[in-house]
Amino acid sequence: MPSSNSSIVQQPVRTVFFISDGTGITAETLGHSVLAQFGVQFNEVRLPFVDTLEKVHDAVRRIDDAFEKDGTRPIVFSTLVKTEFAGALQSSKGMQMDLIKTFVDPLEHELGIEPAHAIGRSHNIANSIEYENRIEAINFSLAHDDGQSHKNLESADVILVGVSRSGKTPTSLYLAMQYGIKAANYPLIPEDFERGKMPSVLAPFKEKIFGLSISPERLAQVRNERRPGSRYAALDNCRYEVSEAEKMMRTEGIHWMSSTAKSIEEIAVMILQEMKLAKRSY
Template identity: 60%
Template sequence: MPTPIKRTVFFISDGTGLTVEALGHSLLTQFEKVEFRQIRIPFLDSIDKAQDAVARINAQGEADGMRPIVFTTLIDAELAGIVHQADAFSMSYFETFLAPLENELGLKSSHTVGRSHGTADSSDYKNRIEAINYTLAHDDGITDRGLEEADVILVAVSRCGKTPTSLYLAMQFGLKAANFPLIPEDFDRGRLPGTLEKHRPKLFGLTIQPERLAQIREERRAASNYASLANCRYEIAEAEKMMRREGIRWLDSSTKSIEEISATILQELNLR
């Protein structure tokens, strides 16, 4: 098996760095044969910090024997100019996208630090926090009370990715996402758990390849029947049979990211 190519990547921002990291990830995932070591430098808001970042980038390049890759979202032109003097392959999202957009619109942008995080109004923030609290309170079938408020209800056997997907939907989109595990008792009864039948339009199912499920469960509960391949095959087969019988839309999460799963759910259930 060939040794993967290794490169160091810096994500540099005058804010939290989450935006530039998300943008960079969308590009890096296209290079499956490269192993990226990722470093985030947030809140770069002074010349001293910019110079420290340059020193850090150059030192990493010397240690790697290969120049790092640098993604930036720095509004301040002076700070961006300093950072881009580093011996690295640098990409500025504002220079790449903002300047052409200014030309197209015939307007200058505000060039305000943290502007992307300041435009959301307080009601949007409040709704997002409310969605997160709702999702945490309705994780893993803790309760079936208040399901009429849910935007989506995920169902799947244990360890298919229900909880992280639910939290992503809540944090990223402000959706109230409940989730319920499908367990052997449900298969024996031949019925959905709790009072889910009357919320059928909100249901969305996840499944996974039995081999992958066994691997995940083995890390959690080694050498148990819960993690055995035979049991995983049984649970997956029964869960898929139930979802087909109940007319529940579902997808295989084995090779999909949370972002991909969430995008499919939004599309399939026509959620905004």
């Protein structure tokens, strides 16, 4: 009798191109969101700053070479703003996903306004003040990482608390870089648990505090990568710290969530929602 898996066809590895006249972050972000829906392995090729016709023709050659090598059409996610460049790219043997055309054409029809088709236009939307605010937020988060400084906490938009290695630092920096949020973070340590209350320096800013927790098993794994075999990384110690931290946050009435199975992006969005932080830098 044939195996139940005999009808499953192994998909060939496909080549995916992310092509942009800028950094390519938009093409990659949208492309990855779409590709994540399919259980197929991809070879990724990034071609940023394709801002001349010569570079577009070079991209076409690379796409066609991938077609000849793989025997399947490469998938092309592009955000080329200039119509001339986007049209030249269409001559390649790739399966085209023109992300600019997908959204700009319907909006042009709806708004009754002809788009500018100007390279770098998206970077001019945010003015210099907004850019400076984002840089200021990054510097603030770096200066207030892991409780390094208690100065100017009144300027913080949010103060993240939690046990060591629960995800406070990457979340703080992500909030600063992506949203211009001034995020400080402060570790909860055994001395805090013995006192049974939040560090006194944070007391005046309770309404700004948001807690991050993590499963003890995951915490032990992360800590063992940093300090293998230490008491700091021992599972029983991790269980104690997590339990005490969560109990303290419940007692203090602080909003908190577990970071165990969530990405930094998901954590950041939940913090923005819970703390009602609508500030964005672009």
